[in-house]
Amino acid sequence: MVQFVGANTGTWKVRELKTVAGKPLTAVSHLQVLENNSLVTTSGLWTLRGFSSNIRYATKAEKENLLAMQQGLGRPEATCAALIPIRKSDAWWNLAQDERRAIFEEQSHHTTIGMQYLPAIARKLYHCRDIGEPFDFLTWFEDAPSHANAFEDLVGRLRETAEWKYVEREIDIRLMQI
């Protein structure tokens, strides 16, 4: 379990907090990331919680490609980060597994697109729909400042996909390590 606390202090400085779709999130100057059920010691303006889970869409071949190419979080050069909370519509969640898979990959090439930015852009997905949170997913990205353009390209391409028609709320929070 991880908690992202939006506050006036924290180890990540907010460079920009932009509402892409739906209801905005209160502006904050900093973000604190608390892992492993640490107690929240920061009096944040908001807290978003999520958990990592098993793979939901990737096939064996896609999973093996991802594992071979991706790098972990916390690389010294990766001083830029982004937290992108999204919520999908009921229409998405009412689809069966094969329908969601087809939109996610065969139509939208979600994993294929993400893989084109590896290992530069590291990514970790947290789920939160099932625990009564306001978002369904919290995706955390880390990269070096030199990959800023690549990151814009990645999120821009994903937002043009068929999958993104089901995104009804999205906040894009860009961060810089202090």
Place this chain on the structure above:
Amino acid sequence: MVQFVGANTGTWKVRELKTVAGKPLTAVSHLQVLENNSLVTTSGLWTLRGFSSNIRYATKAEKENLLAMQQGLGRPEATCAALIPIRKSDAWWNLAQDERRAIFEEQSHHTTIGMQYLPAIARKLYHCRDIGEPFDFLTWFEDAPSHANAFEDLVGRLRETAEWKYVEREIDIRLMQI
């Protein structure tokens, strides 16, 4: 969110609590089912929590068949119930989505078998792996006493499948409405 509280009082009487695999669960005489985050007012010997979620394996065709055939919980004649908490191994959870789907349905015919007992045996699945619970799933079944043999047949067939080789803990709790 639902909570199943094993205790000395409750609206369901435990007829039998059997350890099928792995570590046993403390014997209790009754079970209380608390929905929608009700406060636990029973001082239970154990509490198992879970949430219902989106479909994880069923295709559109399978989902439509299920919806057409299944009946809801709480039918007056359905005075028998079973709660079957299971935990699967890391080997299962480390598989990709297509590998788990193939074992679940193409090899084990999980949905197909379950469908053969509809509408007699109603079923609801709760997930709990992602919230730090001791089990991964809590499945709740309800049927009329006249379908007792059909229910034995159903659980017996599932336990013989390839999918069940990944089940490392399973408790079978049979209940009678008070």
